[in-house]
Amino acid sequence: xxxxxxxxxxxxxxxxxxxxxxxxxxxxxxxxxxxxxxxxxxxxxxxxxxxxxxxxxxxxxxxxxxxxxxxxxxxxxxxxxxxxxxxxxxxxxxxxxxxxxxxxxxxxxxxxxxxxxxxxxxxxxxxxxxxxxxxxxxxxxxxxxxxxxxxxxxxxxxxxxxxxxxxxxxxxxxxxxxxxxxxxxxxxxxxxxxxxxxxxxxxxxxxxxxxxxxxxxxxxxxxxxxxxxxxxxxxxxxxxxxxxxxxxxxxxxxxxxxxxxxxxxxxxxxxxxxxxxxxxxxxxxxxxxxxxxxxxxxxxxxxxxxxxxxxxxxxxxxxxxxxxxxxxx
Amino acid sequence: xxxxxxxxxxxxxxxxxxxxxxxxxxxxxxxxxxxxxxxxxxxxxxxxxxxxxxxxxxxxxxxxxxxxxxxxxxxxxxxxxxxxxxxxxxxxxxxxxxxxxxxxxxxxxxxxxxxxxxxxxxxxxxxxxxxxxxxxxxxxxxxxxxxxxxxxxxxxxxxxxxxxxxxxxxxxxxxxxxxxxxxxxxxxxxxxxxxxxxxxxxxxxxxxxxxxxxxxxxxxxxxxxxxxxxxxxxxxxxxxxxxxxxxxxxxxxxxxxxxxxxxxxxxxxxxxxxxxxxxxxxxxxxxxxxxxxxxxxxxxxxxxxxxxxxxxxxxxxxxxxxxxxxxxxxxxxxxxxxxxxxxxxxxxxxxxxxxxxxxxxxxxxxxxxxxxxxxxxxxxxxxxxxxxxxxxxxxxxxxxxxxxxxxxxxxxxxxxxxxxxxxxxxxxxxxxxxxxxxxxxxxxxxxxxxxxxxxxxxxxxxxxxxxxxxxxxxxxxxxxxxxxxxxxxxxxxxxxxxxxxxxxxxxxxxxxxxxxxxxxxxxxxxxxxxxxxxxx
Numbered sequence: 022x023x024x025x026x027x028x029x030x031x032x033x034x035x036x037x038x039x040x041x042x043x044x045x046x047x048x049x050x051x052x053x054x055x056x057x058x059x060x061x062x063x064x065x066x067x068x069x070x071x072x073x074x075x076x077x078x079x080x081x082x083x084x085x086x087x088x089x090x091x092x093x094x095x096x097x098x099x100x101x102x103x104x105x106x107x108x109x110x111x112x113x114x115x116x117x118x119x120x121x122x123x124x125x126x127x128x129x130x131x132x133x134x135x136x137x138x139x140x141x142x143x144x145x146x147x148x149x150x151x152x153x154x155x156x157x158x159x160x161x162x163x164x165x166x167x168x169x170x171x172x173x174x175x176x177x178x179x180x181x182x183x184x185x186x187x188x189x190x191x192x193x194x195x196x197x198x199x200x201x202x203x204x205x206x207x208x209x210x211x212x213x214x215x216x217x218x219x220x221x222x223x224x225x226x227x228x229x230x231x232x233x234x235x236x237x238x239x240x241x242x243x244x245x246x247x248x249x250x251x252x253x254x255x256x257x258x259x260x261x262x263x264x265x266x267x268x269x270x271x272x273x274x275x276x277x278x279x280x281x282x283x284x285x286x287x288x289x290x291x292x293x294x295x296x297x298x299x300x301x302x303x304x305x306x307x308x309x310x311x312x313x314x315x316x317x318x319x320x321x322x323x324x325x326x327x328x329x330x331x332x333x334x335x336x337x338x339x340x341x342x343x344x345x346x347x348x349x350x
Numbered sequence: 351x352x353x354x355x356x357x358x359x360x361x362x363x364x365x366x367x368x369x370x371x372x373x374x375x376x377x378x379x380x381x382x383x384x385x386x387x388x389x390x391x392x393x394x395x396x397x398x399x400x401x402x403x404x405x406x407x408x409x410x411x412x413x414x415x416x417x418x419x420x421x422x423x424x425x426x427x428x429x430x431x432x433x434x435x436x437x438x439x440x441x442x443x444x445x446x447x448x449x450x451x452x453x454x455x456x457x458x459x460x461x462x463x464x465x466x467x468x469x470x471x472x473x474x475x476x477x478x479x480x481x482x483x484x485x486x487x488x489x490x491x492x493x494x495x496x497x498x499x500x501x502x503x504x505x506x507x508x509x510x511x512x513x514x515x516x517x518x519x520x521x522x523x524x525x526x527x528x529x530x531x532x533x534x535x536x537x538x539x540x541x542x543x544x545x546x547x548x549x550x551x552x553x554x555x556x557x558x559x560x561x562x563x564x565x566x567x568x569x570x571x572x573x574x575x576x577x578x579x580x581x582x583x584x585x586x587x588x589x590x591x592x593x594x595x596x597x598x599x600x601x602x603x604x605x606x607x608x609x610x611x612x613x614x615x616x617x618x619x620x621x622x623x624x625x626x627x628x629x630x631x632x633x634x635x636x637x638x639x640x641x642x643x644x645x646x647x648x649x650x651x652x653x654x655x656x657x658x659x660x661x662x663x664x665x666x667x668x669x670x671x672x673x674x675x676x677x678x679x680x681x682x683x684x685x686x687x688x689x690x691x692x693x694x695x696x697x698x699x700x701x702x703x704x705x706x707x708x709x710x711x712x713x714x715x716x717x718x719x720x721x722x723x724x725x726x727x728x729x730x731x732x733x734x735x736x737x738x739x740x741x742x743x744x745x746x747x748x749x750x751x752x753x754x755x756x757x758x759x760x761x762x763x764x765x766x767x768x769x770x771x772x773x774x775x776x777x778x779x780x781x782x783x784x785x786x787x788x789x790x791x792x793x794x795x796x797x798x799x800x801x802x803x804x805x806x807x808x809x810x811x812x813x814x815x816x817x818x819x820x821x822x823x824x825x826x827x828x829x830x831x832x833x834x835x836x837x838x839x840x841x842x843x844x845x846x847x848x849x850x851x852x853x854x855x856x857x858x859x860x861x862x863x864x865x866x867x868x869x870x871x872x873x874x875x876x877x878x879x880x881x882x883x884x885x886x
Contacts (some may be wrong), residue, residue: 030804220779273786292775
């Protein structure tokens with residue numbers, strides 16, 4: 022049987038020749054993401070801003086009466102809901118935010134949820150409530166805080182580990198690449214205004230894991246080559262390392278994409294945003310593994326002798342002692 | 351790298367076999383096959399987001415505990431000083447600002463008062479710490495402030511009781527396998543699988559069910575009450591909605607000297623024999639019965655208010671002393687609301703009010719759809735992946751798929767079942783990440799073997815080098831992932847935690863299946879077949 026080879030053996034692509042165009046386009050994309058975040062913001066779900074997300078199926082209708090539903094809930098005086106189709110045409114999700122300045126009333130969210138569901142059931146007899154998420158302002162604040170905390174701590178500790186195992190330049194490079202992955206993904210969420218909830222935080226953590234896998238594989242190869250080819254110029258050595266791991270990077274990313282595309286097309290609607298985030302992140306992560314993680318090392322000044330054993334202070338003392346011809350203790 | 355002793359082989363395959371076997375009960379839940387009763391069958395539970403059900407996060411107010419504590423102290427102080435020989439008179443009692451202050455009228459009695467109060471300030475614990483700080487300012491003003499250790503202990507006790515009460519109430523509703531646990535300082539996490547409409551549950555949990563009997567002060571003028579002014583020593587108690595007996599929606603009751611209804615042995619819904627309206631019949635225990643008898647015999651002919659959670663249900667007259675230890679709570683009840691009150695009273699009063707600060711309810715249809723679609727997607731995805739890997743790596747791809755995918759999935763399920771972990775939607779994401787990483791480990795190894803072969807190394811040496819050189823990166827990648835998983839577990843909440851748990855389990859099983867098991871298998875094949883070339 023002839024086996025599939027997506028990437029031919031011994032590729033020799035000069036990735037570093039394009040380091041500047043890629044770097045500049047990266048910076049532009051990252052700046053664009055930040056600008057988007059500030060101008061458009063994120064479409065934060067109820068997990069993070071408090072409020073209700075209620076899923077309703079209209080059992081005896083072909084399509085959901087979106088306008089009538091919006092009006093009915095609007096009349097309750099809590100503000101206008103965002104009603105969106107969700108899955109089949111007769112299924113909708115209804116989102117309410119907590120009114121401004123009600124952080125001190127923890128019971129309000131619950132009261133709202135109760136009022137809205139009873140009103141909807143009364144006004145539309147064929148409405149079936151499929152799910153209620155109701156989060157009070159206090160809890161949503163905590164969820165946002167712990168989410169951001171978990172994400173940043175994870176990135177920090179991972180960088181420290183890479184620093185210990187490799188060199189500080191590698192840690193900085195990985196951190197930069199990870200920040201880029203997260204930033205671009207979040208930027209896409211801002212651009213498309215897809216809902217950003219707690220599940221998306223789990224998605225970001227997942228792609229952090231994948232992306233890191235990639236970077237470590239490339240870095241591991243660079244470390245190996247640095248020990249093996251001491252006299253090779255850095256640019257050439259980095260190109261060699263990326264080329265050697267190229268086949269693996271592509272095969273792995275493709276394997277994961279196969280699973281993700283299946284989940285995206287056939288999976289439950291509830292995790293669509295989640296899967297979309299990871300899929301997007303895989304593209305961004307693969308791109309940054311191939312084009313970003315290596316050149317950064319040159320800019321940060323990794324030298325050919327970074328992994329050559331240096332003489333420790335004690336060794337030096339002993340050597341000097343030997344040279345002076347003194348007796349050994 | 352390729353030598354395995356027979357002991358190791360048996361040991362490794364043994365572990366894999368046992369853990370795979372443990373996943374069987376979980377897998378059987380997707381079929382119609384049932385294990386015979388009596389066979390111990392640990393299962394992975396599906397989270398509420400998959401199985402459908404309701405999750406409520408309840409929160410208590412710490413300040414309320416403090417306030418109750420101050421009130422309790424005020425009663426103790428009054429009793430203690432009133433019983434002293436000679437009695438010590440106090441005034442200017444205030445419990446504002448989180449502390450209790452009062453003045454002793456006769457300055458010569460300050461020392462005696464201090465002496466009498468000291469026993470009240472001792473902690474109940476063994477640590478010898480005081481629960482209260484006592485000090486005297488301006489000569490005769492006492493300040494009693496609860497210490498933070500005392501408050502912590504009180505809050506902790508209150509929450510423990512609250513969890514028990516919540517459990518009893520939910521059990522009384524007849525729901526299946528509720529999961530009730532304390533979360534952090536003042537929160538209770540309640541998960542009820544299969545519950546579709548949590549309204550009844552919330553109504554039940556929202557009721558503190560603190561029952562009090564207080565004497566009505568008939569002397570209060572209705573005009574004052576309407577303005578919210580109560581006579582000294584009284585408090586204004588509003589009627590519960592729709593239960594007012596006269597024109598006024600409030601009545602004045604004596605603040606002290608009443609009794610609480612926490613000493614009950616039973617509470618049942620029943621009907622009043624005269625007008626056939628729904629009532630709740632309660633039975634006191636010995637001590638409660640005696641107190642109730644004392645209160646009613648001392649106040650024949652007067653009215654007492656039956657107060658539930660600060661709202662008056664009714665204020666009947668005491669026609670005669672009630673000595674039998676049982677009483678009837680009347681009010682404008684329906685049969686349903688009377689039954690609910692009976693449940694609440696039977697399970698005891700909540701020591702604090704609980705508020706719902708978060709609710710997640712997933713209907714059974716949505717959950718079923720999620721499981722069905724998720725399973726189909728996972729099935730199709732896995733098949734496509736297996737095809738891709740086998741097309742790319744041939745024989746080595748088959749090893750990878752059997753070990754890193756099939757055995758790995760079963761082992762993760764097995765471990766989860768043993769630990770009683772719950773599988774949630776984000777948990778499935780953790781699954782996907784783990785499997786991805788496990789496949790990646792094999793991709794790394796196989797690519798490396800290819801590379802070494804193309805450099806002209808011999809078959810056995812290439813395989814050996816492939817495993818050796820790839821292991822370093824696999825090791826580093828898994829360590830970093832476990833760092834991330836640990837942090838997520840420690841700091842994350844809800845979905846993030848569910849994700850982290852699967853990830854942590856998966857990292858361990860992945861390294862075992864994707865590296866150790868495949869290596870053992872490949873080594874066995876190399877020894878038996880002695881291939882001169884690899885189709886890789």
